[in-house]
Amino acid sequence: MPMNWKTGGVLLGLVFFLAILLVKPIGVSTQFVILDGIIADAVNPDFVTATDDGFTSTNAYLAKSGGKYAKSVANPLNYSFVFVLAMMLGGFLSAMARGGIDAQDRKVPALWRANYGDDPVKRYLVAFLGGFIVLYGARLAGGCTSGHMMSGMMQTAVSGYIFAAGAFAAAITVSILMFKKEA
Amino acid sequence: MTSIILAIVIGAAFGVALDRVGASNPSTINKMLNLTDLRLAKAIMLAIGLGSVLMFGGQMIGLVDVGHMSVKAAYAGVFVGGLLLGAGWAMAGYCPGTGLVAAASGRKDALFFVAGGLLGAAAYMMTYPMWRASGLLDPIWGGKVTLGVIPGSGYDGVTSLPGDILGIVLGLAFIAIAFALPERLLGQPSTQAHPAE
Structure with a gap:
């Protein structure tokens, strides 16, 4: 383990606190769905479509809850999607800074x-x-x-x-x- | 635009934390899960506890906006999905966030994990109507509920206890468990000398 558990725990805890202080709780797995949706919509542009008051999709899962996932697929430059991209960048830089993984x-x-x-x-x-x-x-x-x-x-x-x-x-x-x- | 800057800053910090705490190393994950090295579990418990104390404490002094909370619904599928995720987590040594961080930091097996994950998420998108029809997604115990009643949150509590004070008490309990938990539960410490990792 690269870091003392106490230091690591405090660092991780501060990040979770910072997220909820400034924006909202951290979450990741939804973005796999959003990326799937972006890919599907690139192949078939009718997959996600605009409505009068937002977005919907031919896929029931993307269309649920007033099309909130469909909206994120249509606008990938949203907080949650960029958060996950930045998380990958942070992980990459951190691994490189400690000499990379063997x-x-x-x-x-x-x-x-x-x-x-x-x-x-x-x-x-x-x-x-x-x-x-x-x-x-x-x-x-x-x-x-x-x-x-x-x-x-x-x-x-x-x-x-x-x-x-x-x-x-x-x-x-x-x-x-x-x-x-x-x- | 502010929200995108925040996403970059907090997201990057999260990625750094996951890498440094060892959560994106599948060997560290499975040493935790097979109970032979609980240091990562101790770090996670400390993080949950510290986050809880800071958040609820911050709410009580008016520093943290209660409206930033986001509580997910409770339904039977949460448990079933948890079982599935747990099994895959042990098999691969990755969960969604740590798999992405591992792939970004050059782990080749993590690329396969992410590819499998994209396919698994797509499979769920296609089978979602079946789960909805099964009733396993119907809310139980009031759905989006917390353990106590958190002032101003709008969420119901499963008890009538003051949710913010309860959150601080539980947070302190998590921290206490983090310190009390031994570094290993199963097996014996290796007697043979092995080089430091």
């Missing part, structure tokens, strides 16, 4: 190597499948680790606690079963 770990992470060897194909397949399940689950839940768990529990939201209970029950079980050898 080449072997960039290819296959250490704990995976200790348990399953350094064949990247197997690792990439599981990462892809994991990504599919994570985002499908996050959208069903209405948020992810950032929005539901951290922002939610911080605000004493009941939904945040329900989400964390489900997420940790599954994650701890799967992780203990999958990663028996230590790196």
Whole structure:
């Protein structure tokens, strides 16, 4: 772990506080939907369309809640989408500033190597499948680790606690079963 | 325009924090989830607790606008989705935010995670009507509710306790747990010498 947990926790806590002080709670997973919508709308311009008082979509999920997702697809230069792009930039700069991630770990992470060897194909397949399940689950839940768990529990939201209970029950079980050898 | 500048500043700070705390390293995530190294869990608990104390304390002295709160609805699908997310989180070692940060910082497996994520989100967009029809998205316990009643928030509380004071108490509890939690719960500390990471 690159940073003492206390320093890291304070840094992370201050960012979550700053977000709610200045704008709104942090969330990420919705932006996967927005990017999907942007791609779909680029392929088929009728996917998201303007209405008299906003935007709608042929997709029921984008059209729900008065078309708020459709609106974000139509205007990608909005707070939440730019936030996620900036988060990626910040992560990149931070990793570079500490000398970057070593080449072997960039290819296959250490704990995976200790348990399953350094064949990247197997690792990439599981990462892809994991990504599919994570985002499908996050959208069903209405948020992810950032929005539901951290922002939610911080605000004493009941939904945040329900989400964390489900997420940790599954994650701890799967992780203990999958990663028996230590790196 | 102000909101875009704020998005860049806060977003970048969040990305830096995720990288530095180790959350975008899938090995660190799974060492937390398999209970062999809980330092990241301690950091997360401290962050939630500190954020809570500052936010509710700030609300009580009028520094933080209660209107900035955004509470998500409670429904059965939150738990089911949480289970799915948790399983994928352990498999991949990434959640949506940390996967993006990892991909940006050069981790190749994270690119596959993000590609899978885009497909998973698209699959949900297509199957959303089925979930809506199932009733699993219907609000439970009042939907957008908090544990206590937070003055001026407009959200109902599942208890009639003062939500801001409760938030500070719970925040302090999170901080206390962060300090009390051992660094590992399962297995024994490795006896063989290993080089520092």
